[in-house]
Amino acid sequence: MFKEYKQFLVDANIPYVENEPMSRHTSFRIGGNSTLFVTPADAASLREACLFAKEAGVKTYILGRGSNLLFPDEGFSGAVISTERLNEVSLDGDTLIAGSGVSFTQLSVVAKDAALSGMEFAYGIPGSVGGAVYMNAGAYGGEVCQCLTSSCCYDLKTDRILYFDGPGHGFGYRTSIYKKNPHMIILSAEFRLENGIKEDIKAKMDDFMYRRRDKQPLEYPSAGSVFKRPEGFFAGKLIEDSNLKGFSVGGAAVSEKHAGFIINKGGATCSDVKALIEHIQNTVFSNFGVLLECEVIFV
Numbered sequence: 001m002f003k004e005y006k007q008f009l010v011d012a013n014i015p016y017v018e019n020e021p022m023s024r025h026t027s028f029r030i031g032g033n034s035t036l037f038v039t040p041a042d043a044a045s046l047r048e049a050c051l052f053a054k055e056a057g058v059k060t061y062i063l064g065r066g067s068n069l070l071f072p073d074e075g076f077s078g079a080v081i082s083t084e085r086l087n088e089v090s091l092d093g094d095t096l097i098a099g100s101g102v103s104f105t106q107l108s109v110v111a112k113d114a115a116l117s118g119m120e121f122a123y124g125i126p127g128s129v130g131g132a133v134y135m136n137a138g139a140y141g142g143e144v145c146q147c148l149t150s151s152c153c154y155d156l157k158t159d160r161i162l163y164f165d166g167p168g169h170g171f172g173y174r175t176s177i178y179k180k181n182p183h184m185i186i187l188s189a190e191f192r193l194e195n196g197i198k199e200d201i202k203a204k205m206d207d208f209m210y211r212r213r214d215k216q217p218l219e220y221p222s223a224g225s226v227f228k229r230p231e232g233f234f235a236g237k238l239i240e241d242s243n244l245k246g247f248s249v250g251g252a253a254v255s256e257k258h259a260g261f262i263i264n265k266g267g268a269t270c271s272d273v274k275a276l277i278e279h280i281q282n283t284v285f286s287n288f289g290v291l292l293e294c295e296v297i298f299v
Contacts, residue, residue: 031071064128100130117196236260
């Protein structure tokens with residue numbers, strides 16, 4: 001199975017490495033080895049890598065910048081296919097077109113340099129464009145759905161390239177059509193922005209970054225906010241009011257700076273994080289009757 005797939009990758013000139021630690025590719029810095037780590041150069045080779053893996057019976061996982069997920073400690077028996085090389089950005093008037101592997105933060109910098117406003121909220125969000133579209137990422141009153149006009153994906157189930165316009169994405173709070181259909185692999189996205197004044201855009205981005213650094217534990221590996229905001233409440237406030245700031249399981253701890261974050265203090269495992277999440281959920285439910293829904297994806 002893997003031998004056949006590796007030979008295909010060699011013949012197709014698609015780079016890969018074996019036994020790659022997934023801790024190198026996630027913001028949590030946690031995760032065992034993937035059997036194969038594949039880095040297609042473009043959308044066509046990504047399609048080929050996915051399609052042949054399906055035919056060969058090799059399990060796959062599509063990875064962006066790994067900012068909101070955890071791989072298991074025992075690793076991943078299959079091929080992790082990275083979008084990191086789908087990183088082209090182009091500008092057409094007030095529209096930015098970006099590959100799914102582009103850093104969402106870097107895209108906001110490109111917009112600023114072009115004096116285009118509407119992506120300031122993205123500055124500091126650590127994920128890829130694909131990941132941001134997948135979960136309708138947002139911060140400081142801005143969301144992907146406010147500026148995304150269309151996206152392109154590869155549907156592994158039907159072996160077709162599909163396009164969606166804005167409403168076709170089915171956006172909701174931290175969700176989209178892609179989250180409900182994981183066989184659809186985001187390839188690129190288009191964002192329509194507004195002309196602005198570069199200095200004003202930069203000032204807004206700097207303000208957002210100052211707020212992040214002031215209130216978030218950016219000095220530690222983490223996956224950002226662990227829980228979705230429950231209706232009528234703030235997850236971080238419920239956790240703090242449950243006296244869980246600083247509570248730890250192994251190397252994973254509730255941040256003293258922002259209770260909505262779980263940090264890797266050093267040597268944390270996936271099992272540590274899972275156990276800590278469950279403890280937080282149980283404690284908050286016991287205290288307030290609110291069940292916190294986890295945002296972090298467990299592979």
